[in-house]
Amino acid sequence: MPANENSVFLRKLTLTNFKNHTKRDFRLSKKFTAFVGQNGVGKTNLLDLIYFLSLTKSFFNLTDQQLIKWNEAFSRIEAAIEKKGELLELVVKIPLNKRKEISVNGAVYQKAAEYIGTIPLVIISPEDSDIIQGGSEERRKLFDNILAQVDTAYLEALMDYNKILEQRNSLLKMKADKPATDISMLEFYNSRLAESGSYIFNKRKDIFLRFEAVFQQFYAIISEEKEDVKWHYASQLLSKDWNMLFEQNLQKDLVLQRTSAGIHRDDFEFTIHGEKIKKFGSQGQQKSFTIALKLSLYRYLHEMKGVLPILLIDDLFDKLDTKRMQQLIRILQGDEFGQVFMSDTDILRLEKAFDGNREQIEIFTIDLESNDTV
Amino acid sequence: MLKYSSKLIADAVTEFTKLPGIGEKTALRLVIHLLKQDKEKVKQFGDVVTKMRHDIQYCKTCHNISDHELCSVCSNKMREQSIICVVENFRDVIAIENTEIFRGTYHVLGGIISPIDGIGPEQLNVESLLMRVKEQGVKEVLMALSPTIEGDTTVFYLSKRLQPFGITVTTIARGVAFGGELEYTDELTLARSIATRVPYENALVKSSTS
Ligand SMILES: Nc1ncnc2c1ncn2[C@@H]1O[C@H](COP(=O)(O)OP(=O)(O)O)[C@@H](O)[C@H]1O
Ligand SMILES: [Mg+2]
Ligand SMILES: [Zn+2]
Numbered sequence: 001m002p003a004n005e006n007s008v009f010l011r012k013l014t015l016t017n018f019k020n021h022t023k024r025d026f027r028l029s030k031k032f033t034a035f036v037g038q039n040g041v042g043k044t045n046l047l048d049l050i051y052f053l054s055l056t057k058s059f060f061n062l063t064d065q066q067l068i069k070w071n072e073a074f075s076r077i078e079a080a081i082e083k084k085g086e087l088l089e090l091v092v093k094i095p096l097n098k099r100k101e102i103s104v105n106g107a108v109y110q111k112a113a114e115y116i117g118t119i120p121l122v123i124i125s126p127e128d129s130d131i132i133q134g135g136s137e138e139r140r141k142l143f144d145n146i147l148a149q150v151d152t153a154y155l156e157a158l159m160d161y162n163k164i165l166e167q168r169n170s171l172l173k174m175k176a177d178k179p180a181t182d183i184s185m186l187e188f189y190n191s192r193l194a195e196s197g198s199y200i201f202n203k204r205k206d207i208f209l210r211f212e213a214v215f216q217q218f219y220a221i222i223s224e225e226k227e228d229v230k231w232h233y234a235s236q237l238l239s240k241d242w243n244m245l246f247e248q249n250l251q252k253d254l255v256l257q258r259t260s261a262g263i264h265r266d267d268f269e270f271t272i273h274g275e276k277i278k279k280f281g282s283q284g285q286q287k288s289f290t291i292a293l294k295l296s297l298y299r300y301l302h303e304m305k306g307v308l309p310i311l312l313i314d315d316l317f318d319k320l321d322t323k324r325m326q327q328l329i330r331i332l333q334g335d336e337f338g339q340v341f342m343s344d345t346d347i348l349r350l351e352k353a354f355d356g357n358r359e360q361i362e363i364f365t366i367d368l369e370s371n372d373t374v
Numbered sequence: 375m376l377k378y379s380s381k382l383i384a385d386a387v388t389e390f391t392k393l394p395g396i397g398e399k400t401a402l403r404l405v406i407h408l409l410k411q412d413k414e415k416v417k418q419f420g421d422v423v424t425k426m427r428h429d430i431q432y433c434k435t436c437h438n439i440s441d442h443e444l445c446s447v448c449s450n451k452m453r454e455q456s457i458i459c460v461v462e463n464f465r466d467v468i469a470i471e472n473t474e475i476f477r478g479t480y481h482v483l484g485g486i487i488s489p490i491d492g493i494g495p496e497q498l499n500v501e502s503l504l505m506r507v508k509e510q511g512v513k514e515v516l517m518a519l520s521p522t523i524e525g526d527t528t529v530f531y532l533s534k535r536l537q538p539f540g541i542t543v544t545t546i547a548r549g550v551a552f553g554g555e556l557e558y559t560d561e562l563t564l565a566r567s568i569a570t571r572v573p574y575e576n577a578l579v580k581s582s583t584s
Binding site: 160163164166167168170171173174180181182184185187188189191192 | 487488489490492494495496523524526527530531534578
């Protein structure tokens with residue numbers, strides 16, 4: 001794909017000792033890039049690497065140290081990225097038992113919060129089923145991940161909020177252990193939670209208000225069904241203000257020794273015909289649902305950042321029949337989507353999916369032993 | 375550990391390696407250096423260290439480290455008793471003293487409020503600060519604490535406790551790393567932040583007394 005004025009495009013990727021890969025070198029020029037190979041060759045690892053370049057950590061909750069190839073002393077990644085016509089030279093170094101270092105055009109970043117957002121990215125993965133099946137924390141994590149890329153202040157507010165929350169909960173425990181404990185600091189913690197929490201609340205609400213229609217559109221296209229799907233932001237803050245919540249919950253908090261109200265209790269509810277999708281959606285419906293969700297978050301990121309983010313799709317055919325998959329590819333071929341990386345085990349199936357548009361996709365076959373890439 | 379033909383040397387090396395940042399090789403170099411010195415000089419070295427640890431006390435007024443009951447700042451008649459600078463620990467006192475800009479006295483809290491670490495106001499030198507304000511004719515309390523959640527909590531708490539006395543509470547300019555890290559802040563930045571201190575404003579402190 002000719003790198004578009006308003007996209008981020010990964011041109012070059014060189015890696016040393018990243019997970020199972022000793023050395024690889026990719027030059028990229030097409031809109032679609034696919035890593036194809038058998039299970040265990042390291043396709044997901046390559047997508048995780050690109051995820052890391054955007055969010056400075058693994059998608060799979062691994063520590064930085066766990067990303068270094070076993071028995072090696074370091075991991076190193078170099079990438080060249082075109083962003084709005086500008087070239088960014090990225091270098092990531094992860095030395096064994098030391099902190100990682102990230103630099104862009106030679107300048108080293110001190111804080112992850114300041115770097116995140118440089119390369120906007122959305123991932124579609126088989127793990128997405130956790131968004132529907134898992135606890136509310138999974139859903140908050142998803143939206144926080146996107147909002148953090150939009151706005152440094154969001155991530156900082158969230159980190160502040162979590163730290164104050166921890167202090168507040170510790171104070172409640174102290175009080176339970178030693179009744180004489182002075183708890184006048186609660187007032188301060190409350191005001192600071194309200195300050196950071198309001199910022200977070202407003203941003204979360206904003207996504208939901210502005211993107212439900214987009215989400216419903218994507219769902220309709222992918223599933224080819226006229227189903228009534230909805231998402232809904234469930235927050236205590238929608239009906240009560242912070243002061244009221246803290247006041248009403250004080251006694252409860254003292255007994256439970258934790259903070260009952262706040263944006264750390266937010267949830268995002270998804271329904272299909274008014275019923276929770278977790279219980280009533282089929283596996284195919286749920287997959288269409290999470291894809292539509294990710295695509296609408298992609299659209300949100302695009303609008304907020306003014307560039308087309310990178311999209312990763314791990315295991316392209318996961319839980320999707322051919323028809324839904326073709327709908328997905330058709331959407332991605334449009335101008336509203338930028339560079340796409342995907343993985344699959346079956347090259348024939350993949351080529352067939354791009355039938356007639358074979359020139360749009362570059363396929364890298366990944367083998368276990370060989371380290372050549374073309 | 376390396377092999378030593380002398381147990382005396384080995385023991386001395388072991389003691390030095392207990393110091394922060396000293397490995398065995400450096401420790402051996404220091405021990406060899408001491409070996410080359412006159413016995414008298416080395417005795418003095420040992421005596422000074424022992425005496426330092428034995429005789430050091432905490433100032434009974436401000437809790438700064440001190441050679442006497444009262445530290446050199448508190449006992450200096452030239453220092454203004456009407457302004458107290460509140461700091462986390464005595465390293466902060468050293469850093470501020472080196473700027474030579476502050477002419478008042480100090481109050482060392484011995485930490486900042488952090489329930490996660492089990493530190494509440496009860497663990498800090500708070501009551502003695504209130505006593506001083508009450509009895510010493512204090513006009514201003516300057517909070518020189520770290521710009522972190524814990525530092526801010528402490529400033530809030532103390533301001534609230536000081537509210538009934540009707541004195542001025544000020545804080546140093548933001549952006550200066552205080553509390554443990556203050557020793558790494560350059561003197562000029564530190565001096566400027568003290569000179570440009572601002573009155574502490576928090577609606578919560580005001581509303582609760584009106
Ligand atoms: N730090 C590491 N060093 C070496 N190999 C690793 C490391 N981390 C993961 N692996 C290996 O990577 C392989 C999994 O790769 P993965 O990307 O999930 O494969 P694919 O997606 O192609 O099925 C596993 O065999 C795993 O043992
Ligand atoms: Mg995989
Ligand atoms: Zn003193």
